[in-house]
Amino acid sequence: MKVFKFGGASVKDADAVRNVGHIIAQYTGEKLLVIISAMGKNTNKLEELVEAFWKNETEKKQQIIQELKDFHFKIANDLIADPKHHIFSDLEDLLMELECVVEKKYNNVSYDEIYDGIICYGELLSTKIVCDYLQSIDTKIKWVDARNFIQTDSNFREGRVKWAETEETVKRILKPYIDRSIVITQGFIGRDEHNNTTTLGREGSDYSAAIFAYCLDAHDVTIWKDVAGVMNADPKQFAEAVKLESINYNQAIELAYYGASVIHPKTIQPLKSKNIQLNVNSFININAIGTAVNNTAPALTKECYIIKDKQTLLSISTKNYSFIAEDNLSAIFDAFAKFKVRINVMQNSAISFSACCDTKEDKINEMIKALAEEYIIERQTDCTLLTIYNAKKENAIPGFLNTKKVMLNQELGMARQLVLA
Numbered sequence: 001m002k003v004f005k006f007g008g009a010s011v012k013d014a015d016a017v018r019n020v021g022h023i024i025a026q027y028t029g030e031k032l033l034v035i036i037s038a039m040g041k042n043t044n045k046l047e048e049l050v051e052a053f054w055k056n057e058t059e060k061k062q063q064i065i066q067e068l069k070d071f072h073f074k075i076a077n078d079l080i081a082d083p084k085h086h087i088f089s090d091l092e093d094l095l096m097e098l099e100c101v102v103e104k105k106y107n108n109v110s111y112d113e114i115y116d117g118i119i120c121y122g123e124l125l126s127t128k129i130v131c132d133y134l135q136s137i138d139t140k141i142k143w144v145d146a147r148n149f150i151q152t153d154s155n156f157r158e159g160r161v162k163w164a165e166t167e168e169t170v171k172r173i174l175k176p177y178i179d180r181s182i183v184i185t186q187g188f189i190g191r192d193e194h195n196n197t198t199t200l201g202r203e204g205s206d207y208s209a210a211i212f213a214y215c216l217d218a219h220d221v222t223i224w225k226d227v228a229g230v231m232n233a234d235p236k237q238f239a240e241a242v243k244l245e246s247i248n249y250n251q252a253i254e255l256a257y258y259g260a261s262v263i264h265p266k267t268i269q270p271l272k273s274k275n276i277q278l279n280v281n282s283f284i285n286i287n288a289i290g291t292a293v294n295n296t297a298p299a300l301t302k303e304c305y306i307i308k309d310k311q312t313l314l315s316i317s318t319k320n321y322s323f324i325a326e327d328n329l330s331a332i333f334d335a336f337a338k339f340k341v342r343i344n345v346m347q348n349s350a351i352s353f354s355a356c357c358d359t360k361e362d363k364i365n366e367m368i369k370a371l372a373e374e375y376i377i378e379r380q381t382d383c384t385l386l387t388i389y390n391a392k393k394e395n396a397i398p399g400f401l402n403t404k405k406v407m408l409n410q411e412l413g414m415a416r417q418l419v420l421a
Contacts, residue, residue: 001031001178003221005187005209010224010283011126012040014078021134023224023286024182028139031178033212035146035187036130037205038122039075042068046119053102053118054111061102069095072125079133087132094124112156116189116199120147123186123205131184140181149174150190150211152198158340159190159198161211170215178216185212206264210278214270221276223262224283229291230255230262233305237400243290244304246297252278258387258415259308259344268293304389305398308344311383312359313407313419314368317352317376324353331374339367344385345417347410354408356385356419380407384420391416 004024011017024034038046045068052060072095076087098121106114123146131143151166152159177183187205190198200207206223213221230252233241247255249272256263262280271278272295281290316332318324324332332353336343341363346355357364359381368377384404386397391411397404397418404420411417 001033001216001218002027003033003035003209003213003216003218005035005205005221005223006037006283007205007223007225008037008040008043008126009226011036011130014075017075017079017130017133019283020130020224021137021139023283024134024141025139028182032182033174033178033216033218034130034141034182034184035205035209035212036123036127036184037187039072039126039129042071042122042126043119043202045071046122047115049102050111050115050118053114065095065099065102068098068121068125072129076129076132079129080136085132085136087129087136090128090132091125094121094128097121110156113196116156116159116197119199120186120189120197123188127184127186134184142177142181142183144174144177144183144185146186146189146208147191147197149185149215150200150208152190152192152200154192154194154196154198156196157199158201159192161190161200166211167215170212174212175216201264201266203261203264204266206267210267210270210276213276214274217274218276220279221271222279222281224281225262226282226284227262227280228282228285228288229280230260230293232302234261234307237307238305238398242302244300244302245289246292246294247300248297249293249295251300252293254414255304255306255389258389258417259306259385260304263293301390303392306387306389307401308358308385308387310359311344311356311385311419312364313354313356313380313383313421314364315352315354315378315380316371319374319376321351323350324348328375329353332371335367335371339363339370341367345387345408345410345419347408356383356408380421382421383407386418386420388416390414 006020049064072091080087101117134141149170151162187208188199192198209221229243231241231243235241249268253268256265275295278293279290282288341357343355343357401420406418407421408419
């Protein structure tokens, strides 16, 4: 059994959808689960809709929904000429559901719960279009709702999977479907015990693929990307970037943790636990050999450069000049956890604690407000986090970052990390 995952770039327009259909057609007759992300940049568009809903911007809501409708209907029209085809009523039904969600009045509902309830429509719309198109060209394929299988807690936007319940449902209900035909479903989304939609974290579709593969005891997972495989650096920033032929699970986990964008941080662990190989292949050059992630790959020795922009550096010190020891560290970490501010690199001295984190202004502001009574907090925005994995002493800061000042420099194990501003 195989699991395929296609991201937004692979279904960004009608030609891209046809290409996905061409890839899937080569596996007709095999047991295959296909996971599809929202088309193009529509997750960003839906995030705008969340903001408009939260701020009660009626005209903005209507405008965004119309843009979503125009986008998806254009692709559907380009794929299927028959105006009476059910693809159009399928899209109308989903978009009407979305309109109802954003017009409904809610009491005591958090921003994150609203976010998950709206953002899921990107995946629902994309999978309907791809499935209906494939059926129109006589591909035997079945659409299912991932929320009926991926069961999580109620930690909205970062749902934690209930593995036992999910595996039981997948094996009992989903596996028989896959035994009969190709199945298509959504990445990124699940459902809690109260029937609320949850998401697995931004860019979580890769993680969905790993969850399904684990529960199905799949042979392998293939993530189809617009790059040749896992590169040792972003080829858009490093002209000399090269593809890595293979990586072992542990080093792949480390690269993902440091921010290698081609692999989602949570993806590897479920695959490693059942020795399921992960392939990262190109949907542009489908016959090329990509990168294999497995248990037998030799240790990676090539240096890898990982750059994360839109970072904020926080420096925290006590107002009473006490040491940053266990009691203060406990309070600081509790605040980071409570407000869901993810630390990408941290460092502490006797009197201060520094942390580089993703710039999420609302969450950082809430956290600073909570800590302000006991601590002095300095904030540096517009930072870049550079990680050099397998760093060598001669590794220098890339030329295009030379104008930035080093705010924090840390070496730990095989990685050197620098925060630049």
